[in-house]
Amino acid sequence: MLTPDPHSYARPSNAQVRHLALHLTVDFASRTLAGHATWTLDNHTDATELWLDARHLEIEAALLGGPNGETTMFALGADDPILGQALRVGIRPDTTTVTLRYRTTPGAAALQWLMPEQTAGRQHPFLFTQSQAILARTWIPCQDSPGIRFTYEATIKCPAELLALMSAENPQTRSADGEYQFRMAQPIPAYLMALAVGDVEFTPLSTRTGIYAEPVTLPTATHEFVDLEKMVGAAEELYGPYRWDRYDLLVLPPSFPFGGMENPRLTFVTPTILAGDRSLTSLVAHELAHSWSGNLVTNATWNDFWLNEGFTVYFERRIMEKLYGRPYADMLQVLGHSGLLHTLEELGPESKDTHLHLDLAGRDPDEGLNDIAYEKGDYLLLTLEHLVGREKLDTFIKEYFARHSFQSMDTVSFVAYLRRELLDREPGLEAKLQLDAWINGPGIPAVAPPVSSARFAAVEAARQHWQAGRPAAALDVAGWSSHEWVHFLHGLPQPLSVEQVLELDAAFGFTQSGNAEILAAWFPLTIAAGYAPADEALHQFLTRVGRRKFLTPLYKALLQVPGGRERAQDLYAEARPNYHSVATSTFDALLGRPA
Numbered sequence: 145m146l147t148p149d150p151h152s153y154a155r156p157s158n159a160q161v162r163h164l165a166l167h168l169t170v171d172f173a174s175r176t177l178a179g180h181a182t183w184t185l186d187n188h189t190d191a192t193e194l195w196l197d198a199r200h201l202e203i204e205a206a207l208l209g210g211p212n213g214e215t216t217m218f219a220l221g222a223d224d225p226i227l228g229q230a231l232r233v234g235i236r237p238d239t240t241t242v243t244l245r246y247r248t249t250p251g252a253a254a255l256q257w258l259m260p261e262q263t264a265g266r267q268h269p270f271l272f273t274q275s276q277a278i279l280a281r282t283w284i285p286c287q288d289s290p291g292i293r294f295t296y297e298a299t300i301k302c303p304a305e306l307l308a309l310m311s312a313e314n315p316q317t318r319s320a321d322g323e324y325q326f327r328m329a330q331p332i333p334a335y336l337m338a339l340a341v342g343d344v345e346f347t348p349l350s351t352r353t354g355i356y357a358e359p360v361t362l363p364t365a366t367h368e369f370v371d372l373e374k375m376v377g378a379a380e381e382l383y384g385p386y387r388w389d390r391y392d393l394l395v396l397p398p399s400f401p402f403g404g405m406e407n408p409r410l411t412f413v414t415p416t417i418l419a420g421d422r423s424l425t426s427l428v429a430h431e432l433a434h435s436w437s438g439n440l441v442t443n444a445t446w447n448d449f450w451l452n453e454g455f456t457v458y459f460e461r462r463i464m465e466k467l468y469g470r471p472y473a474d475m476l477q478v479l480g481h482s483g484l485l486h487t488l489e490e491l492g493p494e495s496k497d498t499h500l501h502l503d504l505a506g507r508d509p510d511e512g513l514n515d516i517a518y519e520k521g522d523y524l525l526l527t528l529e530h531l532v533g534r535e536k537l538d539t540f541i542k543e544y545f546a547r548h549s550f551q552s553m554d555t556v557s558f559v560a561y562l563r564r565e566l567l568d569r570e571p572g573l574e575a576k577l578q579l580d581a582w583i584n585g586p587g588i589p590a591v592a593p594p595v596s597s598a599r600f601a602a603v604e605a606a607r608q609h610w611q612a613g614r615p616a617a618a619l620d621v622a623g624w625s626s627h628e629w630v631h632f633l634h635g636l637p638q639p640l641s642v643e644q645v646l647e648l649d650a651a652f653g654f655t656q657s658g659n660a661e662i663l664a665a666w667f668p669l670t671i672a673a674g675y676a677p678a679d680e681a682l683h684q685f686l687t688r689v690g691r692r693k694f695l696t697p698l699y700k701a702l703l704q705v706p707g708g709r710e711r712a713q714d715l716y717a718e719a720r721p722n723y724h725s726v727a728t729s730t731f732d733a734l735l736g737r738p739a
Contacts, residue, residue: 146291147444147554150505151278153221153230154287158191161287162331164296167211170341172269172303175257178247180211181284183294190237197281197288199228200249206233207243218244226508228281244285253725254279256399262722263342263397264358264415268306270342272396272412274405274726277446277509280334291444291552293331300324302341309356309394311338311407316346316354330388330408331550333442338407340394349373352386357395361415365395368418369425371467375432378466383436383459383542387549391432399690401724403427406434414691416660423626424661426464426476433459436545444554446509450500451553454521455541461522474597475627477526481595482634484519488587491516498586500524501555510726523592524582530593531576532566540566555583603628607635616651626661633665639672646675655681664694668701671708687719692727699734713738 146156154160163184168177185194198220206218217234233242248255258270273283281288300308304322307315312326347366348354350373357365376391393411395418404427405412411431417424437455457480465473491497500520502512529537544561553561559579567574581589606619624632633654640648649655654666655678663685670678686698702712716731717738723731 149289149445151509152289153195153197155195156292158189159185159187159194161294162186164294166298168300170302175250176248180243180245182243184241194233194235196231196285198231198285199281202247204245208239209241211243231285248283252282254282256724264361265343268343272340273338275337276335280337286334288334290333290442293333295331296328298326306341307344309340311336311410336408352390354392361395364418375429378463383545398688399722401690401692401726404431406431408439416691419659429463430460441548442552444552447502447504448555449512450517450521453517457518457522458525471599475599477595478597478600480519483515487515494586500583527592600631603631607632616647626659629662630665642673642675645673667698671701686715690723
């Protein structure tokens, strides 16, 4: 039995999709995809209707069978601003395949169409998709629920000078005619459907890993991710074999709204992690970990999102510890904990949105994509590790992934499994863990162990020395990673004076840093201080980078200073065409949609 999903119109208990044959033509001039989707069905109940999700799709015809099949009835329901429309297709009890001929609309929320000047190479247009959480329905009529899995094959036609890639078996060179064939043999949910089309090339890193990127970006990316195979090996040593054959990365243009997206076989990543010193590659470890937690065992609904992200954050930090040592992983844990405390402060100590198990019915599931799912979920597992020891927890997690591979999991079922396989075997353990307080209560239960970092202790000492009067240029900062610099900046009191900001900038060159994490921590200080020398760099950052994690605090910082709202709105009006809809939905609400 599937868990009811409040964010999908699908009725899989009647008729459920099992396989997709997708044929689409990519048209950059009209900013549309056009073609057909043929679904193979499992009609459990001799149903006479197939229910799908659609949003702003132009459905041209519904057919029983393949693309040349018999025309059948279809109807689109009322348009909900979040869910889109229910798409009902008439079928017969013996129907095994249904085809929808359709085209997307230019404003399809999953699709980001970039003009050449918005790419790194500035020569060719670029298209990429972002289907999570419920945007797959804006480019494919589908049962858009994380609890419903299907295999797929696809034919994509695009301009011959570009390469098409999907979350599937991928080409490594361009075809002469711009037509590409894809196959995904492992069943996936709709939010992991992905497509990218652009001027990209491929460099292998090992027999099963490699990098796709624009030619101008590829050498830098190849250098940055040289440890990719080691990451995959470390993950397998922890929690079992990698089940998706290849693990490749696609470095997208800067407008990508997230750090990464765990599309199977082809993780999409932001170029903002190309720091030059491999110091931001924990993001890749995170996306790789999703190959187990999320892609292999998937949250049944978006109310259960913590089951994806909490496990993934814990797994990510275990990978980084295995590769770079415990002190390095401890820094990541402290940074994550700081982010969690900030989110708890923003949401409020008693907010139900700080529960791990959420109630997002009637709301955009993107509202649940925050540090509660990620960091509170990780903190629960960290607490469990503290109580039972790593060996027992690792055995539990490895078995959990193995038993539930290619299945979905809801919170209630997971809690029952956790009790049966771990907690009930040690009397009193659940009471020590305070499991229900984690799952269904606000904030952080008191049982949570403290987190600390020896490397950050040195950072805090340097910060205190500066605040006590030691010149910035005299501080001992040799060998600091991006994480240490971010921790240093986050701990400074606000607002600093212009003179203090100037001294720090003169000593460490923050404004001219090429490191996006450092810039994102630096700019709030310059905004609060009114430090004009950073204004142009801030302008360039906001209009070039589309990563929502960075942009949100910067726009909020602008809103806190005199004249900042007008400045933020002017910047946003210029930058908005470069942002994905995932980001603009946030900033339209925060700043108002530009005229």
